[in-house]
Amino acid sequence: MMQLLTSSTLDPVVLELGQRFVDAGFELSLVGGPVRDLFLGRQSPDLDFTSNARPDEILAVIKGWADAVWEIGRAFGTIGLRKAGFIIEVTTYRAESYDPDSRKPEVNFGHSLETDLRRRDFTMNAMALRLPSMELVDPYGGIKDLHAGVLRTPDRAEDSFSDDPLRMMRAARFVAQLGVALHPEVEGAMIEMAERIKIISAERVRDELTKTICAPQARLGVDVLVNVGLADYVLPEVSALRLEVDEHHRHKDVYQHSLQVLEQAAALETGPEGAVPGPDFVLRFAALMHDVGKPATRRFEPSGGVSFRHHDVVGAKLTAKRMKELRFDNDTIKAVSRLVELHMRFYGYGEAGWSDSAVRRYVTDAGPLLERLHRLTRSDVTTRNQRKAERLAFAYDDLEHRVAELAEREELASIRPDLDGAQIMSLLGIAPGPLVGQAYKYLLNERMEEGPLGEAEAERRLRLWWAEHRPSAADEESTKASDER
Incomplete structure (x- = not known):
């Protein structure tokens, strides 16, 4: 059941930030995952906002209010800050365009909230709450899709995944996290475009995969990756578990078994x-x-x-x-x-x-x-x-x-031997080298086989071992001569 939103739903810090932007003549909206999570009754640790204010203007609004500020994402229109324990990012409205052969977008600042929402990955993440008025902005039916448990894109799925192929991995992650189902158009586009995941860096793929594996319904997310063909590029070893059908049923379905074990x-x-x-x-x-x-x-x-x-x-x-x-x-x-x-x-x-x-x-x-x-x-x-x-x-x-x-x-x-390396060298009168390792390994094996021996018994056994393994005088001379050369 989805939660009804009121001003009491949000922390006062959020409403206070919204009022500061309005007082300065700008718009501010809570956007994306945090809005979705509010409807699901979940608390998001990080808060994402979008505004018509440019980076310099954002900095001016939060000056003296934020506990800490960082500008690492400034080139992309994002200013980060910390306030009362919350990690907050405010990003200028964007209208991005992409090079088909690159994940890196050309960042162009936009002029409207609706345009900014259109570029987002899925409709349930393309909702916003205007602040401090609490007006819901949902131009692409995110609430409807969230209620139906369907993952759909604001724009054509093919265009969305072409712009950012990592969104296909993210789709599998949302299936695993939220238990939603792929809209047929989304699933079809993923099947058609799975190979484009190859242009995404291994690190970004790894991060999405990790989130999927750690999600409440990881099995569902992995199954999506395999069924749409993404696993052929990301986890081909898992795809290969779908052994050809054995009509005599001489072995179990290794793929389904692995999902069940997970x-x-x-x-x-x-x-x-x-x-x-x-x-x-x-x-x-x-x-x-x-x-x-x-x-x-x-x-x-x-x-x-x-x-x-x-x-x-x-x-x-x-x-x-x-x-x-x-x-x-x-x-x-x-x-x-x-x-x-x-x-x-x-x-x-x-x-x-x-x-x-x-x-x-x-x-x-x-x-x-x-x-x-x-x-x-x-x-x-x-x-x-x-x-x-x-x-x-x-x-x-x-x-x-x-x-x-x-x-x-x-x-x-x-588990360690009853005598350490220093004791072994002292007892046998030898310097550091391979013989110490051999003696240590022997005592460790004795310890494994019989449990704790005590130093006295370990010393007795080591002396017996040494009597059989001690190098001859000729061997010692040969080794010494080799070392001198």
Whole structure:
């Protein structure tokens, strides 16, 4: 249900700013997403305004009133400011034109609010509230479309997407954020023009994709990207999950499975104080990408079955490659690809059981991603076989119990050998070098296999290891001579 707007709906800061512009002889309107969100009963953290005042005139109106001012967008007619905790942008009416081969608009200042609204992406974002009168300006039927849950463009969809192809990505994001449906004309234009997304920078595509993945109904947004063909250019690995129809039904629909895993992973996120506060991009994107290695590893076996051997390793590499092309930061790339690589590690636990050593390695390999791995692994169960689902859930409950049990006795989150590098060098009388690393690795493996040993036992075992691995005098002389050369 949409909310009725009154002056009490807005913070006094908004009305005060509107009055300042009117008193100075200018128009000011709240515009775009903040207006849409008001009707949806949501609070927008950032406020966008438009005015017939030019940048110098905007600066004059807010002088002495704003807590802080910045002019980084001045060339595009935008002045930013902060007031009473609000981040505010005021932009001069614009009437932009575009070079068909470039996203960068030629900025021309406009003279009317209606013309300014016409250049905006979708009708539900092309509404304005004149201030301080609270008059709604909705020349393109944004309220009607918002009520109907339909995403439509103010102008011809083809022209809108030609001007700014990123709007197609934004359409998928609004589907995911608001649960709206694409108008047939919008969907048709996206299908026809999907290839134009190639002229948009990877960074801007990445930002829209991230917002889509972190939206309340991410599954719907991803499905739009795939169905209209945008994913062929943005996330081709996800498009490739739509394996050709298998008339014998020897494998499940990997694409739909991946969307379901994404949905289930998001449902397992926690509140702000929990282990994985949502929305968590790393968990969600790993859930979407966890099976992208399957198309490249699919094999039809003589028995009639289908196998995807090592699809976890292949998928991790494909995921990292795609994220690098989208200009994600290294930490995020490593976290997502590592989860993809580890998502199959659990399988087999229920049948064979694991030693304490295997549990330690599972926790150590996951490192800080353990809580996310718990959720990804649980989300990866989409079978309709209730008995199988219950068996897997029981097995993972047991594994988590084992992890917690061991954690009470040992510091699983930071397993280290009982002797550090300095102690190893002192005990063996050696200088820094490969031998120290080999000794450290040996002690770490012993620690993994048997748990804490204590310094005395670790020292005893290290001496035994050294007796077998200590270089001969001839080897030491050879190494010394090589170093001197």
